[in-house]
Amino acid sequence: xxxxxxxxxVAKTGPYSMDPDGPETPRPKRRRFEAGFKLRVLDEWDxxxxxxxxxxxxxxxxxxxxxxxxxxxxxxxxxxxxPAGRPEGRGGPSYAELERLQRQNLRLQEQLxxxxxxxxxxxxxxxxxxxxxxxxxxxx
Numbered sequence: 001x002x003x004x005x006x007x008x009x010v011a012k013t014g015p016y017s018m019d020p021d022g023p024e025t026p027r028p029k030r031r032r033f034e035a036g037f038k039l040r041v042l043d044e045w046d047x048x049x050x051x052x053x054x055x056x057x058x059x060x061x062x063x064x065x066x067x068x069x070x071x072x073x074x075x076x077x078x079x080x081x082x083p084a085g086r087p088e089g090r091g092g093p094s095y096a097e098l099e100r101l102q103r104q105n106l107r108l109q110e111q112l113x114x115x116x117x118x119x120x121x122x123x124x125x126x127x128x129x130x131x132x133x134x135x136x137x138x139x140x
Contacts, residue, residue, distance in 0.1 A: 036082045038071045 041061055045068055048054045058065060074080040093101065 033067075035080055038080055039075070039082055042068070042071055042075060 041057065041063070044057055045054060048057060054065075058068075071080060
């Protein structure tokens with residue numbers, strides 16, 4: 001078997017093979033880094049005195065220097081802040097809280113509609129009283 005064929009076989013059976021008959025492998029997942037981790041690495045990066053220390057940080061954390069550049073820009077723009085004691089997870093309101101807020105919203109909308117109606121009636125009463133006042137003045 002020549003080397004060209006052997007290389008071809010290795011490529012087909014690799015972890016990300018394009019061979020439709022080969023074993024199906026899952027796609028790699030994109031890594032996500034929390035703000036606290038980014039800030040901790042940036043702090044260590046800023047304290048590093050030479051390129052060897054910085055290279056060691058990159059190797060240890062498994063990150064690239066371009067990520068450091070992006071994270072520094074995010075920190076400079078104020079988009080990289082550590083969450084203030086907020087627990088992990090969805091973080092949204094519970095279903096009970098959502099229901100309560102929807103009921104409150106409906107009640108406030110009804111109160112607003114009543115208040116708008118009262119304001120409209122008061123405006124008409126004011127206009128009517130002004131007309132009566134003008135007609136009484138003109139009769140004297």
